[in-house]
Amino acid sequence: DVKVTQSSRYLVKRTGEKVFLECVQDMDHENMFWYRQDPGLGLRLIYFSYDVKMKEKGDIPEGYSVSREKKERFSLILESASTNQTSMYLCASSPDRTNTEAFFGQGTRLTVV
Amino acid sequence: AQSVAQPEDQVNVAEGNPLTVKCTYSVSGNPYLFWYVQYPNRGLQFLLKYITGDNLVKGSYGFEAEFNKSQTSFHLKKPSALVSDSALYFCAVRGPLTGGGNKLTFGTGTQLKVEL
Numbered sequence: 001d002v003k004v005t006q007s008s009r010y011l012v013k014r015t016g017e018k019v020f021l022e023c024v025q026d027m028d029h030e031n032m033f034w035y036r037q038d039p040g041l042g043l044r045l046i047y048f049s050y051d052v053k054m055k056e057k058g059d060i061p062e063g064y065s066v067s068r069e070k071k072e073r074f075s076l077i078l079e080s081a082s083t084n085q086t087s088m089y090l091c092a093s094s095p096d097r098t099n100t101e102a103f104f105g106q107g108t109r110l111t112v113v
Numbered sequence: 114a115q116s117v118a119q120p121e122d123q124v125n126v127a128e129g130n131p132l133t134v135k136c137t138y139s140v141s142g143n144p145y146l147f148w149y150v151q152y153p154n155r156g157l158q159f160l161l162k163y164i165t166g167d168n169l170v171k172g173s174y175g176f177e178a179e180f181n182k183s184q185t186s187f188h189l190k191k192p193s194a195l196v197s198d199s200a201l202y203f204c205a206v207r208g209p210l211t212g213g214g215n216k217l218t219f220g221t222g223t224q225l226k227v228e229l
Contacts, residue, residue: 004156033217040122042203042221043157058216090156094217101147102217104156 003027006091006105013112019078021108023091029103030096032074034058034066037088037107049074050096081112115140115208119220126194126227134189134223136204145207146187148178150200151222157203163187174198194227201225 007022025032031050035043035058045058047066055066063085067075074093078085088109094102116139126132138144145164149157161172168180178189187204204220 035219040221042119043219045216045218048216056216059218092157092217101159101162103159104149106156107154 004091004093004103004105006089006108008108009106011108011110013078013081013110015082015112017078017081017112019081019110019112021076021078021089021091021110023074023076023093023105024072025074025093025103026072027093027095027103028071029093030071031094031102032068033092033094033102034064034074034076035090035092036060037090043090046076083112086110086112115206115216115218117204117206117218117220119202119204119223121223122221123224123226126225128196128227128229129193132191132194132198132225132227134202134204134225136187136189136220137185138187138204138206139185140206140208142208144180144185144187146178146180147205147207147217148172148176148187148189149203149205149219151203152200160189160202194225196227196229199225199227 004025033048034046044060049055049068065077090107091105092102118137147162148160151157163170163180171177201222203222207217
């Protein structure tokens with residue numbers, strides 16, 4: 001089975017801290033995605049990557065950056081965490097084919113205090 | 114830009130009755146459409162997809178979805194709902210492959226509540 005693993009289920013950070021959310025997939029997928037999920041807003045795409053060191057902004061990239069140094073790992077970085085970044089963060093991966101579904105990790109619930 | 118609309122925040126249905134969760138989409142080119150389900154404090158699980166061919170697509174747990182090109186819709190259906198189907202359902206659309214990869218865009222989700 002495809003496995004997408006996010007490093008933490010729950011995380012509490014202070015305002016202004018630099019935060020790293022890590023995601024690893026074990027199926028050699030080209031595409032990886034970071035979403036945030038908020039009630040009533042669904043899943044909003046922050047960034048996605050279609051190859052090592054390649055990235056594209058999603059719909060809400062402000063306040064975030066990403067890193068993909070290896071194919072299996074995609075990191076989301078909050079340079080200076082703020083309370084409005086308190087959310088559920090979901091990582092996903094998929095092969096580089098339009099007709100294939102994406103596979104999701106369990107999510108990281110981040111609280112910024 | 115591609116987009117997905119799920120017009121209902123919540124759908125309530127009695128167990129044993131048929132259910133429908135609505136989804137409409139907008140995308141350039143051929144649509145690739147997906148339904149996912151999310152149980153509390155969990156990630157998303159894939160249910161079914163439409164790529165091409167038959168407009169009625171069958172998926173996991175007895176769910177199916179009907180693709181309608183003229184109405185740009187992809188509604189999720191089940192003939193007989195179960196209490197265990199209660200969850201949050203997301204519709205998603207994938208854009209065409211380009212040199213820069215292809216986005217996967219989700220709707221806002223519909224909470225399905227099945228009652229005895």
